[in-house]
Amino acid sequence: MKLSSIADAKGVFDLLRDDLAAVEREFARQSSSEVRVITEIAEYLLAGGGKRIRPLLLLLSAKALHFRGESRIRLGAVVEMLHTATLVHDDIIDAADTRRGRPSSNTAWGNSKCVLAGDWLYMQSFQVAMEERNFHVLDLLISLTQQMVEGELLQIQKLGRLINEEEYFDLIFRKTASLFRVSMQLGAAIADAPKEIEGQLGEYGRNLGLAFQIVDDVLDLTSEESTLGKPVASDLREGKATLAVIHALERGTGEEREAIRTVLADRSFNRVPHKTILAILKHHGSLDYAMDAARAYAEVARQCLTDLPDSEAKRALLWVPGFVTSRDR
Amino acid sequence: MKLSSIADAKGVFDLLRDDLAAVEREFARQSSSEVRVITEIAEYLLAGGGKRIRPLLLLLSAKALHFRGESRIRLGAVVEMLHTATLVHDDIIDAADTRRGRPSSNTAWGNSKCVLAGDWLYMQSFQVAMEERNFHVLDLLISLTQQMVEGELLQIQKLGRLINEEEYFDLIFRKTASLFRVSMQLGAAIADAPKEIEGQLGEYGRNLGLAFQIVDDVLDLTSEESTLGKPVASDLREGKATLAVIHALERGTGEEREAIRTVLADRSFNRVPHKTILAILKHHGSLDYAMDAARAYAEVARQCLTDLPDSEAKRALLWVPGFVTSRDR
Numbered sequence: 175m176k177l178s179s180i181a182d183a184k185g186v187f188d189l190l191r192d193d194l195a196a197v198e199r200e201f202a203r204q205s206s207s208e209v210r211v212i213t214e215i216a217e218y219l220l221a222g223g224g225k226r227i228r229p230l231l232l233l234l235s236a237k238a239l240h241f242r243g244e245s246r247i248r249l250g251a252v253v254e255m256l257h258t259a260t261l262v263h264d265d266i267i268d269a270a271d272t273r274r275g276r277p278s279s280n281t282a283w284g285n286s287k288c289v290l291a292g293d294w295l296y297m298q299s300f301q302v303a304m305e306e307r308n309f310h311v312l313d314l315l316i317s318l319t320q321q322m323v324e325g326e327l328l329q330i331q332k333l334g335r336l337i338n339e340e341e342y343f344d345l346i347f348r349k350t351a352s353l354f355r356v357s358m359q360l361g362a363a364i365a366d367a368p369k370e371i372e373g374q375l376g377e378y379g380r381n382l383g384l385a386f387q388i389v390d391d392v393l394d395l396t397s398e399e400s401t402l403g404k405p406v407a408s409d410l411r412e413g414k415a416t417l418a419v420i421h422a423l424e425r426g427t428g429e430e431r432e433a434i435r436t437v438l439a440d441r442s443f444n445r446v447p448h449k450t451i452l453a454i455l456k457h458h459g460s461l462d463y464a465m466d467a468a469r470a471y472a473e474v475a476r477q478c479l480t481d482l483p484d485s486e487a488k489r490a491l492l493w494v495p496g497f498v499t500s501r502d503r
Numbered sequence: 504m505k506l507s508s509i510a511d512a513k514g515v516f517d518l519l520r521d522d523l524a525a526v527e528r529e530f531a532r533q534s535s536s537e538v539r540v541i542t543e544i545a546e547y548l549l550a551g552g553g554k555r556i557r558p559l560l561l562l563l564s565a566k567a568l569h570f571r572g573e574s575r576i577r578l579g580a581v582v583e584m585l586h587t588a589t590l591v592h593d594d595i596i597d598a599a600d601t602r603r604g605r606p607s608s609n610t611a612w613g614n615s616k617c618v619l620a621g622d623w624l625y626m627q628s629f630q631v632a633m634e635e636r637n638f639h640v641l642d643l644l645i646s647l648t649q650q651m652v653e654g655e656l657l658q659i660q661k662l663g664r665l666i667n668e669e670e671y672f673d674l675i676f677r678k679t680a681s682l683f684r685v686s687m688q689l690g691a692a693i694a695d696a697p698k699e700i701e702g703q704l705g706e707y708g709r710n711l712g713l714a715f716q717i718v719d720d721v722l723d724l725t726s727e728e729s730t731l732g733k734p735v736a737s738d739l740r741e742g743k744a745t746l747a748v749i750h751a752l753e754r755g756t757g758e759e760r761e762a763i764r765t766v767l768a769d770r771s772f773n774r775v776p777h778k779t780i781l782a783i784l785k786h787h788g789s790l791d792y793a794m795d796a797a798r799a800y801a802e803v804a805r806q807c808l809t810d811l812p813d814s815e816a817k818r819a820l821l822w823v824p825g826f827v828t829s830r831d832r
Contacts, residue, residue, distance in 0.1 A: 208653070212653070263622065289596060292618075293625070294653065296626075297652060300629065301646070301649060304642060313633060317630070323622045326619050
């Protein structure tokens with residue numbers, strides 16, 4: 175069997191331009207409430223941009239299965255809205271000041287309104303998903319949301335502590351890969367695809383999501399604030415050990431481990447500067463280790479598509495993992 | 504048609520003893536998670552008691568329609584869990600220290616965990632409700648939850664401000680009466696009752712819920728902390744004007760209005776003592792006015808049952824409004 179050739183950014187964008195624009199309109203329509211402050215917060219979050227990678231996956235999944243119904247637009251907006259709801263609550267929990275280079279919603283509106291705005295966005299996602307009249311779609315979305323919430327709670331319990339790789343992968347599955355997986359599964363579900371195909375596309379999403387989050391975590395350690403739109407090494411400042419850090423902890427000297435432990439416990443670089451941590455990570459090849467892991471998951475994602483017949487959408491799905499692992503923000 | 508005689512507390516309790524015990528067990532089963540802190544918070548909330556009036560209404564509604572299936576237990580636990588989820592988020596928003604005479608969950612676990620525990624309880628309610636495989640049940644629950652969340656947001660916007668009766672009734676409908684209504688409707692929905700009956704039972708619930716909340720708001724003004732399990736006049740301390748206060752504002756002298764306005768704006772009794780406010784309310788008969796309104800809604804609730812055939816459950820439903828309006832906590 176001939177290996178499908180891989181698309182490029184322009185090709186993928188051209189392929190989805192109209193659909194992504196429709197998702198934006200649908201998101202705006204869905205997030206308008208008679209309670210003004212909800213619409214305000216939702217519009218603010220919508221205008222803040224974001225990669226829209228979850229709707230993109232759902233659209234490509236549906237398209238690869240030749241599904242053209244309106245459900246793909248509606249559910250594309252639903253997965254982005256669900257993602258937005260988690261961000262609103264996560265920012266409260268992390269007491270984040272900025273998100274995507276702007277004040278976070280909790281900074282702008284206060285915690286109380288944002289607890290409720292997050293609740294509203296969750297409920298509205300389900301409300302819109304209800305329009306599908308499809309129990310499988312609802313099962314996927316509700317189980318997913320619960321998994322994400324549990325992940326965030328597990329993360330809180332592990333803050334400031336040294337975790338191992340297994341715990342890390344469980345956390346990033348819940349935090350990111352589970353929604354990537356469900357976005358792909360939803361595309362298959364509305365196309366009425368066989369369970370096996372839905373499973374393969376879901377696995378693609380899961381592996382891609384793991385790759386995506388590993389890269390995100392590396393960028394958090396290495397990028398500039400101006401590129402990230404939030405302070406550098408936010409994860410360490412919040413007491414979160416990510417893959418490269420876990421790698422260095424397992425290989426470092428006693429002194430190096432102590433330096434990392436100090437930053438995690440202090441949740442600041444007051445006693446150990448950021449550049450010391452970076453030097454430790456570089457010395458042990460920990461950043462490369464993490465990037466290699468991300469690329470390996472990206473490759474597994476591609477392999478999950480083997481049974482899918484060739485199409486423009488398939489070529490786009492083959493392109494996404496490389497895009498995700500080579501991005502700089 | 505002979506008017507049904509009305510039950511008494513013992514009769515109602517005997518009628519529902521087994522079902523209410525089953526709802527407790529179901530609630531405990533539903534709220535156990537592999538994430539330990541969720542189970543801890545849920546058990547704490549469960550042990551805190553509460554009147555269980557929402558499951559009671561659902562059980563009576565189903566029973567009055569001769570429905571005996573397991574759905575009544577499952578959904579009885581769902582409406583209590585949904586109610587609990589709103590309490591967890593409300594306590595964060597109100598920065599409440601105590602609830603039902605114990606530290607509130609946000610005091611005990613902190614806001615971050617409670618944002619997520621509330622989210623989890625919402626999702627779990629829906630997850631369990633999904634087992635019914637009944638879109639109408641899900642529509643009722645999801646619309647309801649959104650209405651409650653919007654109500655809480657509207658309330659925040661009105662804090663410290665003078666509101667009118669119309670705004671007050673909209674708020675207490677969203678906050679309390681909407682869930683009372685849906686509890687009754689769910690009992691009818693699982694019994695597969697005609698839309699008309701479901702509507703009448705829903706109206707019973709709505710009117711009862713309005714009566715319930717009006718009484719709650721009066722008790723907040725007049726009761727002792729030891730009876731309420733939370734500080735006296737919490738509503739005024741949080742900047743919330745309730746029915747008796749709105750009545751006095753419309754009838755009071757300039758000086759009296761100013762006193763009330765000061766407490767609402769200060770959110771404290773530092774400049775105007777609690778007893779001054781109570782004296783104003785008593786002078787204008789405002790507490791009686793509110794209690795009369797509650798009794799009128801209770802009477803409308805009873806009248807909503809006219810078409811329902813006589814049964815033990817109906818007699819219990821006729822008893823509930825009197826119980827709600829004569830309680831002291």
